[in-house]
Amino acid sequence: MDLWTVHLGTVPYGEALALQERVRAARQADAIPDTVLLLEHPPVYTRGRRAAPGELPLGEAFYAERGIEIVDVDRGGKVTFHGPGQLVAYPVVRVGDVMGFVGLLEQAMVEALAQAGVAGRGRAADGRDFTGVWVGERKIGSIGLHISHGVTTHGLSVNVDGDLTPFEWIVPCGLGGVAMTSIAEEVAVGADVMDCFRKRLAHRLAEGMGRRQRIVTPARLERELAGLPVG
Template sequence: MAAELWVSWLGRVEYSEALALQVRIHRARAAGRIADTLLLLEHPPVYTRGVRTEHGDLPLPADFYAERGIAIYDTDRGGRVTYHGPGQLVGYPIVKVGRVREFVAAIERALVAVLAAEGVVARPAPPGDAGIWTDRGKIASIGIRVRDGVSMHGFALNVDCDLEPFSWIRPCGMEGAAMSSLAREGRPGRMRCVRRRAGYEVARALDRRQRLVSAKRLRALASSPARPPRRERRPVGAVRP
């Protein structure tokens, strides 16, 4: 039987709060106290800068971004600057990783499969970049860090989000990059379906068996000795959307 991937939907979470939770879960996973875990959530408007971010990637004055309610955070993930906001599905897989390139390729396969289920043809980025593209533009970004053999950070899939904030930066270091979303591809309002499909496809790409775990239960497990999550009243095994 395949190992489990615990999948938890957190709703809309401030970036700093989600990062603190990632750190706790990463520590628990590295210590072997919990199973591989995938956090699915949305963020309020925020730009995050990866370790390769350059000065010109946020070309406008800080006040411009602040006036529009967009926070800015430095992170230790790979890649450069990107945007997160409502209507974008963010996934943080916190899993044991062997070869990093194979792990990234698995996430790419999962996202392509999610989009295919929505009737959208997509492909991984060309060599030198990590993300997913359609003919209309970049629809998903990937940026990770592996520490102590366990991944952090992850992917962001544009579902039904405002794309304008991408035009105020150089997303992933690309000048004037075209960005897309499921809404732009003619599939608006699909967050519930997409997040359910994402959990299933990431588990499948990583050869794991999906198990849904509530956010409350996951937070408790990340702070306690290892034990399996309690069964919910509804079936929570591998769920096909």
């Protein structure tokens, strides 16, 4: 079976969220195969279902002055940051064992990071607050999912070579005192680090799901979604 992989470039968060909903509806209707959307976002904080008010301690005006949007979302998890230099992957796939799928996402990140020279480890077994991938005690990859009628939306993010400062202005993932890191913080990287890591992660995701990766253009995806209902 195929896993469609779509490289979208940089996409505003709201636009990507709307696209996920359309892709989910198509997947639920079996109109398309399992699909992974790979992209970056302009600066945005997202608040998951378990987020607490104190996780954005500096107030919305502070973040707005720095050009960072705040969006409430229906995924699991708490507050996190997305921005340029961070790879985001939204797998829109059928799942049965949700925790098993979380472990698969962690493992795919760990393996892709190892290829980049970074030794990471998944910590979902330590409790849901620690879900994601860590380098020592520093967090490099996050996971937050939503499941509707057996199909996932939202997904994972890995810090590649972006500015990590916005993480210092929040309580990332609800964990006070946690330092974030990136591939660029851990090893020397070249100008093509994002492109290389995106390819590695896409390959590992397909391999972990036991699927054959098929690169699909955004235009092809739009053609397949045309006329399909949302919801």
